[in-house]
Amino acid sequence: MTDSNAASDIPDERLKQLAEAHGVSTEYWDYHGNLAAPSRTTLVAVLAALGVKAGDSQEVEESLREVDIAPWRRTLPPTVVVRAGTQSTIPAHLPDGAHVRMHVDLEKGDTLQLLQADDWTAPREVDGVLTGQASFVIPDDLPLGWHTIIADVDAGPDRGTYSASAVLAVTPDHLDLPASLGGRGWGIMAQLYSVRSRGSWGIGDADDLTELLGFLGDEGADFLLINPMHAAEPVGEMTPSPYLPVTRRFVNPIYIRPENILEVSRLSGPRRSLVQWAHEEVTDANLSADAIDRDTAWKAKREALEVIFAAGRSRSRQRDFERFRAAQGVGLERFALWCALMEKYGSFADWPENLKDASSAFVANEARTLKDRIDFYAWLQWIVDEQLGRAQAQAKASGMSLGLMDDLAVGVHPQGADVWAEPDAFASGVGVGAPPDMYNQLGQNWSQPPWDPNRLAETAYAPLREMVGTVLRHAGALRIDHVIGLFRLWWIPDGLRADQGAYVRYDHEAMIGVVLLEAHRAGAVIIGEDLGTVEPWAREYLASRGVLGTSVLWFEKDEDGWPLEPGAYRHLALSTVNTHDLPPTAGYLADEHVTLRERLGLLTEPIEQVRTEARIERERMLTRLREHNLLGDNPSERETVEALYRYVVRTPSALVGVSLVDGVGERRAQNQPGTDKEYPNWKMPLADGSGEVVLVEDLPDNVRLASLLGAVRDEFRC
Template sequence: MTELNDDHAPASERLKQLAEAHGVSTEYWDFHGRLASPNRATLVAVLAALGVQARTEEEIESALREHDIAPWRATLPPTVVVRGGGASTVTVHLPDGADASLRVVLEEGGERPLAQIEDFTLPREVDGVLRGRASFGLPADLPLGWHTLVAEIGPAQGQPASSATSSLIITPNHLDLPASMGERGWGAMAQLYSVRSRESWGVGDADDLTEIASYLGDQGADFLLINPLHAAEPAGEMTPSPYLPVTRRFINPIYIRPEAILEVSRLSGPRRSLVQWAAEEVQESNLNAEPIDRDAVWKAKREALEVVFAAGRSYSRQRDFERFRAEQGEGLERFALWSALTEKYGPLAQWPSTLHDAESAYVANEAHSLAERIDFYAWLQWIIDEQLARAQAQALASGMALGIMADLAVGVHPRGADVWSDPQAFAPGVTVGAPPDMYNQQGQNWSQPPWSPVRLAETAYAPLRDMVRMVLRHCGALRVDHVIGLFRLWWIPEGRSASSGAYVRYDHEAMVGVVLLEAYRAGAVIIGEDLGTVEPWARDYLASRGVLGTSVLWFEKQDDGWPLQPEAYRRLALSTVSTHDLPPTAGYLADEHVELRERLGLLTDSVDHVRAEARLERERMLVRLRDHGLLEEQPTERTIVEALHRYIVRTPSALVGVALVDGVGERRAQNQPGTDTEYPNWKMPLADGSGEVVLVEDLPGNVRLASLLKAVREEMGQGS
């Protein structure tokens, strides 16, 4: 064998061919506008993560031959994904001369035989046997859904008859906006944990969500976008970022309001006192604007929840719990088991090595001994599911067209429940990040393992389906963070810098199709966060499927650097003034985004240069507002904020979002990209411009918020 050992050597042409064949891009445009290429070592490592060995010239040639012949070995592809409403073709590989039939077993019952169509493809020799190909037509009237293909192969060339099955997914061609929304809609955006009431337990929760949504619905809003509610660590230190969860399928029970659980009303006096005492430990923090302490909140809340759980349930309530548990199946049981093991042993790195394999007999023994704790963690999911259902029902009852808009993070914690429960779903030895850009010149490593595109196809995209289906249970819209991740992700081999990665392509037709199918069934709208480097064709593709994009006023500029005119915005988009990765608008206007980065040492250019750019950006925006008659000569901070929102309402965008922080005059950023412990990311409770806490009960009487919402309604043509 000829092994190539120079890690910095460029990739050979044959290695590039192999990489491209497996969906690994061998070229990309860097932030300087130059065409860049991953080196040999990067491509070898990324291919290894895909299960392809390419360390030597011999392995490369062998892998190329295998890739060419592999489809002929399989009778059917592992998964077939097609759009509904159009005819398509499925190919079957079989021994040369054999007869074949193909039928569809429909998800809702019944079967449809498929007609064979002419296919003049010549047979090929595979492992010493000639194999041919037969093609069958999929009719255009097959229903949307998750179906099964069944192939029956007759005997030939001394080989017995056989059969094979494959998954068939029929997806919507296009997702329409709901008729209830009309031509356009508007709504609010909030970090739920930050918006607390006097009765909260130190963080905003499902009860607060219900109240906020009901109030905004009465003000004419169509949706309330909140941060991801994905589950975090159940014990030990809880990761503050909602974008680094341990699972994206299940919910963080920190959002439960204990007193809203039905069983609390039936507790005995002493037990109810225990719940109240636990609440009192953390409720004082609702009244100060200091960073939120999730660990203290969860400690108090878990103590109370354990009291409620131990009190038991009525027969009918227990049956409801059991039905929920059966419906969620093995996924919920695995998550609850992981939670119980984490509670017992700490983080995964501290577990006995025998427990690292979720399928092992040691884990089965632990599951038996931890049965009661598993019940508890499954019960928490049932309770939060009930409370979120109530929030969505109340949001719709208040007049919202969409109700709650959920947020889907791009990935999960490398040592979380998803990776432990189903490690084969993730590519080994790599993490996800971003190549170098003007803001992060070393690139970014998000420390999140990517899904394996190979495994996704083999499992009929079950991890994606189950996750999206669960997130969409109680909401009318879903924002998909870093939606380009459905197309391609930057894979970084372990031990290498973030700049030493490569883009790996996913089957976006299948990935987007699965998301649309689940959204169609839930009656939900999909919004893709497509900020940053996203190829125009990808945006066009998403728009053609009915997926809305994301436009942020400060980022939308003409080629000359001036703000984009309102009429030039996209129709299929959620347009906003700001985003959670920037300070609220009041802080942005005061250059807080510059001052904060200077204090934290994050600037790559001189602070004077960055300040000058920020001043120019602001001055141009004010000129644009005056051009549109939206600003008086001596504007106040409040009138500028309102004018900016009137500006985006004048765009043709289907959805317009108003950040709750802008409504109350908050100035502090929720998140500063590029930092970890240097800044209290994802911990800031809602406060006004003077640093005074704003509670849920304060929202209806907040003059500044009322004025902003009135301005939005007037521009939307809803009157005052």
């Protein structure tokens, strides 16, 4: 691979012009504040992933001509996304001199004729046909929703008449916080898989979630933010990271509590014994602080679920199941088929080549053969959906204004169900990651294929729309991990290092608009994780649309490097002391994040320098706490942690998140970015500072947790 520092690998102006025309940034500001630029090698590879040829100067010139003429080859753009309350226009391209009428078929059945606007754009020749442009006004009073624009063209006696259509999405201009929140609120942040009870199957599940939500509602919390519950591999070794799922639309059935399925009460004695015996295989794990074994837990649950599924359902329950399948549509059927094929053939890499194309006749034949197994995997989604629905109902009944706050991962596994079912939606030959920053000095490659921005528009943003709509079925809020991915993503060509990528821009106006429309329909709040390298205008834009940002105490600093004063925090933000990518606060105060990164070889600066910087950061924070009379001399660890949370509550932030691990004194990190097998990421069960397991039923009597929650409530009352 060409050295990106060599003079021969510097892109010329025409290549940069082509890259910018396709949304590939040719320069960016790094985390040191320096202007950086991708190499020629990177730009050519990223353009290739977008389907654009740029290997030599001739290809660059041909591609530049194509990008200029492409919009004129279409009568209408594939998708138009507008804001409610804002008048806009839509262009139509048609043979010069042709007549055109345009109307909108509204989602609820009405039809509205559009008025033509003045458009003096000169005609141009397109593939031998002189083509003109006409524009029509989209009024500002259209209702929110998904509509269809129809253009009826009369091109004269030689060319005849024809129609063209485009999808029109009318989205909210701004998403308001719900009145039930009362302006501000607080909640708990937890990794659901880590929060277990004595009745768990070795891993936290929907029943534990229901109990936790009920407890937190009684404590006055407004929400519970949990890790993404996206589905993982149904067979074989399950990927531990909830941020590398096989699909972001459907749920990992490992979160099902088998004995809470309605049909269990109707099982015969022998069948019920099989369920109980499967549970007994893993129940001892609930009392162990060792790393969670997802594979063992899923094996036991799957055995029980197979028994329950085989017992059948009553007629009314079967109808409920069928209605669920019909509502979830083709997406669910394809996901269930993918699971059945995984079960039959194992790892995707081992599948017969003729099955790797989801649209092939061979796959259709397998679908008929595997009908019973497809039914099983669709049933799992129905069951976990039911149990999550009960959890959210419990949250609302206990007084929580938002209830469950779900989390949306930034991408999916490259060999997962989403990529198999809709390969054209993803760019190939690249992965998504992040450039170097303060906490990941080598950059990150998340090994996830990005959505192709052009394909998203072609499909009316169906992948995004369906995903958000499904995730919000039983949630009052959604945290979008790496929300800047709706603006731009760091694409890393295969074979290059994580720091040798380039930013690819997305139509953020359309992407955010689609998310807001689905959130509006669900009555949900949207929180964007906007940490790291984010341009200030992007944060301002999100705030203008009512999307909350994310503020982490340790990252919020003024120009001199001192902790930001509480009053300087944003109002539209979820503010927290820490994040799952750092050790719990007790560990962070002890510099365990530095020790761990040194041990794993993740530092690019001398350890003495990094430790000095961490000490200065900690001392400045403690000084700031004392300035606000939140900390005395020689404080205990608990007092320091509570003072940090009191500090965050004193900000104007609309939402404040309290880490459950901080409430019980846990010190172990859930995740160390930049590692895979080097650290047991996403496997730590909830435990206290001495390494003793803390179960859901222990939480109401946990003195340290009660003290922290009391401190948070006291500050909110001030």
